[in-house]
Amino acid sequence: MTEQQHEGGCQCGAIRYRIDGAPLFAALCHCTMCRRAHAAPAVAWAMFQETQVSFLAGRPKEYASSAEGRRGFCPACGTQLCFTASFIPGLIDIAIGSLDHPEALAPTLHYWESKRLPWMHFSDGWPRFPELPPFG
Numbered sequence: 532m533t534e535q536q537h538e539g540g541c542q543c544g545a546i547r548y549r550i551d552g553a554p555l556f557a558a559l560c561h562c563t564m565c566r567r568a569h570a571a572p573a574v575a576w577a578m579f580q581e582t583q584v585s586f587l588a589g590r591p592k593e594y595a596s597s598a599e600g601r602r603g604f605c606p607a608c609g610t611q612l613c614f615t616a617s618f619i620p621g622l623i624d625i626a627i628g629s630l631d632h633p634e635a636l637a638p639t640l641h642y643w644e645s646k647r648l649p650w651m652h653f654s655d656g657w658p659r660f661p662e663l664p665p666f667g
């Protein structure tokens with residue numbers, strides 16, 4: 532596998548991060564929690580080991596969006612950056628939209644397809660999982 536490196540951050544630049552290596556996978560989430568947190572119809576995530584992600588400037592503030600999940604965002608500008616949860620120990624989802632080059636990490640599947648907004652249509656042909664995809 533070729534060594535990848537990605538950088539990204541929030542809209543105001545207070546938080547910057549670097550990611551070493553490839554994601555476990557990348558996907559578009561249609562769940563209602565991501566939709567509300569990002570105020571967006573769907574959210575593209577790339578999942579990494581937490582050890583792959585280094586914060587170069589600032590640290591996300593965390594919001595407990597459920598009993599299991601924590602959503603990290605910039606306290607200065609509000610950009611949603613990451614997601615961690617007790618059901619994915621040691622892993623972190625990074626919002627692909629926060630990367631400097633989001634075009635470099637393409638999702639390969641849809642999940643929570645059962646919650647997809649009916650006016651959002653995709654012709655990508657990626658696999659669609661009604662709820663969570665199988666991990667690992």
Ligand SMILES: [Zn+2]
Nearest residue numbers: 541543605608
């Ligand atoms: Zn910010």
Ligand SMILES: [Zn+2]
Nearest residue numbers: 560561562565
């Ligand atoms: Zn979601």
